[in-house]
Amino acid sequence: MLLKIPQLLTKAQVASCKQVLLDADWADGNITAGYQSAQAKHNLQLPENSPAARQLGDLVLQALAQNKLFMSAALPLKIFPPLFNCYQGGQSFGVHVDNAIRQVPGTPVKVRTDLSMTLFFSEPEEYEGGELVIEDTYGAHSVKLAAGDMVLYPSTSLHKVTPVTRGRRLASFFWLQSMVASDEKRSLLFDMDMAIQSLRQQLADSREIVQLTGVYHNLLRQWAQT
Numbered sequence: 001m002l003l004k005i006p007q008l009l010t011k012a013q014v015a016s017c018k019q020v021l022l023d024a025d026w027a028d029g030n031i032t033a034g035y036q037s038a039q040a041k042h043n044l045q046l047p048e049n050s051p052a053a054r055q056l057g058d059l060v061l062q063a064l065a066q067n068k069l070f071m072s073a074a075l076p077l078k079i080f081p082p083l084f085n086c087y088q089g090g091q092s093f094g095v096h097v098d099n100a101i102r103q104v105p106g107t108p109v110k111v112r113t114d115l116s117m118t119l120f121f122s123e124p125e126e127y128e129g130g131e132l133v134i135e136d137t138y139g140a141h142s143v144k145l146a147a148g149d150m151v152l153y154p155s156t157s158l159h160k161v162t163p164v165t166r167g168r169r170l171a172s173f174f175w176l177q178s179m180v181a182s183d184e185k186r187s188l189l190f191d192m193d194m195a196i197q198s199l200r201q202q203l204a205d206s207r208e209i210v211q212l213t214g215v216y217h218n219l220l221r222q223w224a225q226t
């Protein structure tokens with residue numbers, strides 16, 4: 001599932017995050033790249049355990065926890081602490097696939113990457129290029145969102161970031177392990193949850209809605225790992 005989460009952060013939150021990002025010390029993006037992606041990755045990144053990364057990462061995690069659309073679509077089990085990147089002066093990230101397993105730095109915790117996220121901090125008009133291009137069986141999808149918006153996509157997809165030829169593209173990127181590993185099953189649960197919520201707005205809680213809610217939870221019970 002390729003999904004936009006609009007306005008995960010308010011414009012005021014984006015502005016204060018950007019200030020922290022602009023004052024931070026950046027490193028070469030290859031610090032977290034795997035063997036294949038290191039050849040393709042040309043950008044800057046905040047060191048994983050830098051105070052700026054952890055402060056902003058916590059803010060992003062709090063916003064995610066409060067976002068119903070994200071929770072319903074992702075059904076998160078473990079979220080990798082958000083990382084932050086910057087592309088400028090022609091920098092890009094060639095086509096790659098994200099590593100299947102990532103260890104949370106300084107801990108024994110391993111996260112299987114089911115979903116990948118990019119949260120945009122720069123407005124589209126602030127830079128030229130910098131599209132996140134995600135491939136699926138239907139073709140290539142070019143994503144460039146307003147600051148504060150986030151995209152969620154299956155970590156199994158090949159993807160790339162096109163060269164930033166003007167301005168600067170600041171973003172947060174991270175991964176999560178879902179309670180439901182299968183993208184297909186998770187998408188079914190998401191569709192069902194959206195339909196039930198919409199029905200509930202139109203009709204009073206009828207027996208049928210309660211029954212459908214029961215089916216949702218019974219499927220989740222069968223498919224989820226906790």
Ligand SMILES: O=C(O)CCC(=O)C(=O)O
Pocket residue numbers: 085093098118132159161171173
């Ligand atoms: O910058 C982005 O939008 C994506 C970054 C990415 O694909 C990665 O770091 O693996």
Ligand SMILES: [Fe+2]
Pocket residue numbers: 096097098116159
């Ligand atoms: Fe990636």
